[in-house]
Amino acid sequence: MLTAGIDAGSLSTKVVILNQDKIMAYEVLATGIDIGAATKRAMDNVLEKAGISLQDVESIGSTGVGKKKVPYKSVQGTEVVCDTKGALYFYPKSNGVIDIGGENCRAIKFDAEGNIVDFALNDKCASGTGIFLDAMAKALRVKPEEMGELSLQSTEDIEVTSMCSVFAESEVVSMIHRKVPKNNILRGIHKSIASRVVGLANRILLEGNVIIIGGIAKNIGLVTTLNELMNSELTVPEKPEVVGALGAALLARERKE
Amino acid sequence: MATKVTTPGKKNLQTTLEIGKAIRAYYEGVKEAKSAGKPVIWSYGLVPREIFHAADAPVLYLEHLPLMIGAKQLSGRYIQLAEEEGFSRDVCAFHRCFLGCAVAKDRDPYLEKLFVSPDLIIASNLPCMSESKSFLYAADHHNCPYYFLDAPINTWGKDIPDYAIEYFAGQLQGAIDSMEEHGFKVDMDKLKESINLTKKMMGLWNEIDNCRKTVPTPMSTVDGITAAYPLIQLPGTQLGVTLFERLLEELKEKVEKKQGVIEDEKLRLMWFGVPPFYNMGLFNYVEKYGAVVVKSMVEYIAGGAFDPSKMDPKKPLESLAYKALVDIVNPTYPNMVDFIVKAVEEFKIDGLIGVVKRSCGLLPGYMRLVKDAVYKDKGIPTSIFDLDGLDIREYDDVTSKANLDSFVESLLASKRRQ
Ligand code: SF4
Numbered sequence: 001m002l003t004a005g006i007d008a009g010s011l012s013t014k015v016v017i018l019n020q021d022k023i024m025a026y027e028v029l030a031t032g033i034d035i036g037a038a039t040k041r042a043m044d045n046v047l048e049k050a051g052i053s054l055q056d057v058e059s060i061g062s063t064g065v066g067k068k069k070v071p072y073k074s075v076q077g078t079e080v081v082c083d084t085k086g087a088l089y090f091y092p093k094s095n096g097v098i099d100i101g102g103e104n105c106r107a108i109k110f111d112a113e114g115n116i117v118d119f120a121l122n123d124k125c126a127s128g129t130g131i132f133l134d135a136m137a138k139a140l141r142v143k144p145e146e147m148g149e150l151s152l153q154s155t156e157d158i159e160v161t162s163m164c165s166v167f168a169e170s171e172v173v174s175m176i177h178r179k180v181p182k183n184n185i186l187r188g189i190h191k192s193i194a195s196r197v198v199g200l201a202n203r204i205l206l207e208g209n210v211i212i213i214g215g216i217a218k219n220i221g222l223v224t225t226l227n228e229l230m231n232s233e234l235t236v237p238e239k240p241e242v243v244g245a246l247g248a249a250l251l252a253r254e255r256k257e
Numbered sequence: 258m259a260t261k262v263t264t265p266g267k268k269n270l271q272t273t274l275e276i277g278k279a280i281r282a283y284y285e286g287v288k289e290a291k292s293a294g295k296p297v298i299w300s301y302g303l304v305p306r307e308i309f310h311a312a313d314a315p316v317l318y319l320e321h322l323p324l325m326i327g328a329k330q331l332s333g334r335y336i337q338l339a340e341e342e343g344f345s346r347d348v349c350a351f352h353r354c355f356l357g358c359a360v361a362k363d364r365d366p367y368l369e370k371l372f373v374s375p376d377l378i379i380a381s382n383l384p385c386m387s388e389s390k391s392f393l394y395a396a397d398h399h400n401c402p403y404y405f406l407d408a409p410i411n412t413w414g415k416d417i418p419d420y421a422i423e424y425f426a427g428q429l430q431g432a433i434d435s436m437e438e439h440g441f442k443v444d445m446d447k448l449k450e451s452i453n454l455t456k457k458m459m460g461l462w463n464e465i466d467n468c469r470k471t472v473p474t475p476m477s478t479v480d481g482i483t484a485a486y487p488l489i490q491l492p493g494t495q496l497g498v499t500l501f502e503r504l505l506e507e508l509k510e511k512v513e514k515k516q517g518v519i520e521d522e523k524l525r526l527m528w529f530g531v532p533p534f535y536n537m538g539l540f541n542y543v544e545k546y547g548a549v550v551v552k553s554m555v556e557y558i559a560g561g562a563f564d565p566s567k568m569d570p571k572k573p574l575e576s577l578a579y580k581a582l583v584d585i586v587n588p589t590y591p592n593m594v595d596f597i598v599k600a601v602e603e604f605k606i607d608g609l610i611g612v613v614k615r616s617c618g619l620l621p622g623y624m625r626l627v628k629d630a631v632y633k634d635k636g637i638p639t640s641i642f643d644l645d646g647l648d649i650r651e652y653d654d655v656t657s658k659a660n661l662d663s664f665v666e667s668l669l670a671s672k673r674r675q
Contacts, residue, residue, distance in 0.1 A: 065655070080663035081670060104659075115674060116667035121660055123643045123653070203641075 001256065004043070004057045005249025006074065007082070007242070008035050008066030011102030011130060012215060014245040015042040017050045017057070018253065021089075025049035026242045028215075035066035043072070061252030063244050065104070075252045080119045082247030084110045085254075087211050089246060090237040094209045098201060098226070098234075099244065100193075100216035102130040107201040118204040122196075129193075130216050132168070136189045139172045140182055147186055148221030154187035161192075168192065186221065194225040207231045213243040262654040263330065266479035266537025269518055272504040273480040279500060280325075280486055284371045290315035296376035296440050299395065303383035303584055304406055305577040307455060307493035308433055311448035312441040317373055318490055319392075323354035323647055327534035329367050333649040350616045350647040352391040359395045374399050377439045379432050381406035384558065384586035385619045404435040411587040417579060425578035449570040451493025455580070458492060459565035461501035468508035469551060470604050473517025475508050478528055478553040479540045485556040523547030524668055525605055529554045529597065529627060529639070530612035530620055531646030539657065546665045551604050554597065558586050586619065593623055594630045601631050608668045609637060610661070612644035615651075640664035 002024075007014040013031045017024040027046040031038045047054060062074040063082040077085075079099065083106070087097045097108045105122040122129065137144040158180065162168040168189070175185050201210070210232040216222060217240035227234050237243060268274060291297050298309060298316045309316045326332050335357030336350055342360050344353050358364070364372055378401060380392035389405055396403035406428045409421045433443045465484070469476050476484070484504055491497035511517075526543065528550050533539050540550045563583045568576045585593045601609065609631055613621045628639035642660040645651040 065659075078659070078663040078666045081666050113674060115671045118638060119640070119663060119667070121642065121656065121663070123656060 001059075001253060002052065002057050003249045003253045003256070004046070004060045005082070005245040005247065005252065006039055006043070006060065006062040006064070006067070006070050006072070007079075007245035007248060008039055008062060008064035008070055009101055009244075010065050010104070012241070013038040013042045013064075013066070014242045015039070015046045016242050016245040016249050017046055017052070018246065018249040023239075023242075023246065024052075026239065026245070028241055031066065035069040036071045039066070039070045039072075059252040059256040061248035061250070061255075063248040063251075075248075075255045077248055077251040079104070079106065079244055080108055080116060082244045082251060083213065084108055084114060084116055084247065085250040086243035086245075086247030087213065087237075088114055089250060090243065091209065091211055091235060094211050094235070096201075096206045096208060096210040096232070097243075098197060098206075098210060098212045100129060100197065100212070100214040100222075102215070105129050105197055105200060105214075107197070107204055107206050109204050109206050120200045120203045122200060130214070132193060133189070133216065133219070133222075135169055136172060136186075139169050140176070140185060142182065142186070145218075148190070148219035148223075150183050151186035151190045151221030152224060154183040155181065156184045157191075158184050158188040159191070160185070160188040187225075190219075190221045190225045191229075194222060194229050197226060198229045201230065201232075209233055209235070211235045211237055211243075213237065213240040215241045217241070263533075263536035263649070263652070264538030264541075265328070267541045268480050268483065270476060270480045270484075270504070270507055272500065272507050273483045275503065276483050276486055276500055279491075279496065280483075283490060284325075287315040287317055287373055288370070291373040297373045298436070298441075299375040299378045299392070300380070301388050301392065302381055302385075303408070303581045303586070304379055304381045304432070305429065305492070305581055306490060307448060307451040307573070307577055308429060308436070308443060310451055310493050311445070312436055312443040314436065314441050315373075316490075317371075317375070319355040320351055321486075321489060322358060322371060323351045324534045325371060326354060326358065326368060327647050327649070328537070330535050330649055331365060331367060332535060332647050334365070335361060335368070336648050336650070347616055348391070349385075349387045349618065350614065350645055352387050353616075354647055356391055356395060360398055375401050377401060377436065377441075378403045379406065379435070380404070381408055383408040383581055383584065387618065402435070402439055404432055406432055408581060408587070411582065411592065415592065417582050421582060422575050422578045425582055426574035429574045429577060445573070448493075448573045452568050452570040452573050452576050454495060454498055455493045455576075456565045456568035458487065458497050458501055459563065459568070461498065461505055462488065463565070465501065465505050465508060468505070468512050471512050472525070472605060473515065473519070473522035474525065474549060474551045474604075475511035475516060475518065477518045477540060478532070478550045478556065479537055481552060481556050482532060482537070488556075518549050519544050519547060521547050522549055523672070524549070524607045524665065526550045526665075527552050527554075527597075527601060527604060527606045527609050528612070529609055529624065530644070531555065531614050531617070533612075533644060533646045533652065533657075535647075535649040536652065536654075539661070542658065543661055543665055546669060548665050548668075550610070551606065552600065554585075557596070557600075558584065594626050597627050598630050598634050601635050601637055606637060607672070608664060609639040610664065611639050611641040612646065613641060614645045614647070615643065616645065616648070638664075638668070
């Protein structure tokens with residue numbers, strides 16, 4: 001059975017095509033201002049990559065903040081449910097997920113049967129999310145994808161204490177003026193985000209085999225810092241940014257069956 | 258035109274609409290009394306209302322006024338005014354709201370209909386200490402006398418010792434003396450009679466609760482919160498008894514016909530923390546999943562947690578002392594936690610929703626304890642998230658709904674698997 005999963009996120013849109021249990025193709029692109037258009041583009045691209053047409057897809061699942069705006073008839077699932085399904089697909093022995101997305105961060109704890117035991121979502125504050133890292137990258141004039149590696153080259157532990165991203169930016173700018181080396185500032189920024197994420201995970205007493213997903217899971221600096229601070233074995237799956245979309249495809253398949 | 262994300266709650270019962278009318282009539286009565294030259298009292302929280310009814314005193318209850326303002330989406334404006342007056346955002350939003358109302362020079366027409374200035378303020382540390390200072394400020398602003406009822410903090414557990422009852426009864430006598438000093442006459446026979454009426458009301462409220470425990474529930478907390486109003490302002494009155502009798506009758510009929518709030522009740526939820534008064538429709542939001550919020554903790558804070566047989570008209574002040582001190586918000590952890598665990602079982606709750614109001618110094622502290630106890634004893638999960646039920650400026654519709662969606666979906670998924 002061919003199913004598709006869409007994760008319409010605030011910053012990026014992800015689509016996955018699943019053939020039975022196998023990922024046939026996936027696509028990730030920036031959402032922009034029109035969620036419907038972004039989803040359509042991502043779907044067209046992924047169908048082309050998989051060499052199939054929309055009619056071949058038997059069922060579609062959707063998740064993410066924009067799930068209600070996707071221009072396809074789909075089975076909708078919350079991010080918590082879809083992340084769990086996607087995580088168990090990659091690591092059947094996992095018992096938790098940390099998902100760090102553009103504007104959201106969530107920690108989920110589940111049992112071996114996939115029952116969600118507890119979860120915590122970040123509040124409306126953006127610190128501890130991707131958009132916070134982007135703002136810091138701009139302030140430091142580094143590419144977001146280089147931040148992680150650079151932070152690992154730090155020589156001194158410094159603290160970024162502001163929890164609010166606006167104030168954190170002023171704090172970072174003042175460090176730049178004081179000529180604090182960029183690598184050290186970056187390490188401080190990663191520690192600040194990681195401590196917010198760990199706080200969320202601790203709220204639900206998350207430990208054990210935890211996988212970390214979302215685009216930010218590709219940031220080696222953040223994952224390293226999280227590993228230092230958490231009481232868990234963190235694993236990054238091969239395609240961390242599409243786990244939610246994959247979960248949506250699994251949800252669609254489950255409902256169809 | 259701006260799109261509103263908040264909606265009023267959808268009520269299902271005829272009697273709660275009537276209670277709504279009684280609320281409006283009450284405020285009109287206070288306003289008329291003031292215009293006729295009668296002095297008015299301001300009070301708050303768990304100060305026993307029976308002493309005011311026994312003096313025929315018009316009273317403005319300052320925990321109720323903010324929620325009326327909140328329901329009209331006006332709370333933000335008055336909270337802001339209090340902040341401009343110098344009150345920090347960390348002060349309880351209820352207090353900031355009534356302080357904003359108290360100091361406002363320009364009141365919008367809705368508040369104008371409800372607002373009267375005080376001639377005497379009677380405050381208490383039940384449910385929390387914030388009152389002592391907020392009310393002092395209000396008393397100073399309105400240049401009126403102020404009496405503070407000191408309630409002993411529950412360090413004893415379930416059985417209230419005689420010394421605590423005696424102490425609080427003495428404090429109540431002090432409040433009565435202060436009222437008499439300032440132009441009110443407390444009729445002790447009327448007070449004794451009001452103890453009987455309170456006893457009756459509590460018996461009826463317990464029966465109302467029993468109806469709500471049935472599956473499907475005939476009454477959600479949208480009606481429940483309005484229905485708790487007589488507990489707040491009308492204890493010890495015949496009107497309170499009559500309204501509860503009618504409500505019970507209506508519920509019994511629904512139970513008999515197996516008429517639930519929603520057609521296919523799949524999940525029963527309980528709300529812990531301050532309800533979103535400016536957006537009561539949030540309770541109805543979960544109904545699309547077949548979920549119903551059966552009960553909320555605030556209904557208990559209104560005074561619905563005690564044994565009516567303890568009401569003795571021969572000992573009116575002691576009875577009222579018992580009623581106030583036994584309340585679950587008296588700051589002792591085990592009582593509140595045990596109470597909620599028991600309610601979760603009796604109301605057959607599938608999930609608990611706990612909302613944290615950052616400016617509250619009391620309730621958020623309970624959340625973790627309640628969450629752990631309810632899970633350990635009953636295997637029932639709790640979702641906790643930030644939501645200030647009064648300060649509309651703090652409300653985040655997307656995050657609140659994302660939390661509710663995720664929680665309800667995960668509960669449904671677990672049910673499907675069972
Ligand atoms: S208990 Fe909390 S919400 Fe109630 S008055 Fe005190 S601080 Fe405010």
